Amino acid sequence: MSELIRFGVSIDQDLLENYDHLIGERGYATRSEALRDLIREALIQQKIEAQANTEALGSLTLVYDHHARNLSQEMGAIQHDFHDTILSVMHLHVSHDDCMEIIALRGEVSSIVKLSNRLLSLKGIKNGKLFLTLPSSVITEKKF
Numbered sequence: 001m002s003e004l005i006r007f008g009v010s011i012d013q014d015l016l017e018n019y020d021h022l023i024g025e026r027g028y029a030t031r032s033e034a035l036r037d038l039i040r041e042a043l044i045q046q047k048i049e050a051q052a053n054t055e056a057l058g059s060l061t062l063v064y065d066h067h068a069r070n071l072s073q074e075m076g077a078i079q080h081d082f083h084d085t086i087l088s089v090m091h092l093h094v095s096h097d098d099c100m101e102i103i104a105l106r107g108e109v110s111s112i113v114k115l116s117n118r119l120l121s122l123k124g125i126k127n128g129k130l131f132l133t134l135p136s137s138v139i140t141e142k143k144f
């Protein structure tokens with residue numbers, strides 16, 4: 001393990017109070033431990049995204065307006081373009097107006113990101129996020 005470094009952080013008081021509340025709820029003993037996890041997470045994501053040919057796993061969650069014009073057809077057409085990358089799709093009718101789709105993905109990082117960006121940028125998608133990760137055996141081999 002490398003040497004432990006202490007450094008100061010300037011931060012808005014409101015932001016720090018919210019952060020302390022959050023880390024308390026998540027059960028972190030110290031701000032430092034929570035910050036280390038945040039940094040590790042960012043580094044893992046950056047490493048994955050920087051290696052376009054890496055085989056990765058992903059899940060893309062989309063929340064959208066069921067009534068948005070042509071949206072379902074456009075989403076379907078894009079998913080057919082990436083049928084090799086999509087393992088499974090779960091569709092949930094969450095209310096009269098809203099749908100949620102959770103798409104399980106496996107393939108080269110470049111394909112997963114391309115597919116996700118095409119879906120996320122469609123008009124009518126209210127919120128969405130891609131989670132990218134690696135098989136656990138690969139994560140434990142990599143040094144962060």
Ligand code: NI
Pocket residue numbers: 066091092093094098099100
């Ligand atoms: Ni639906």
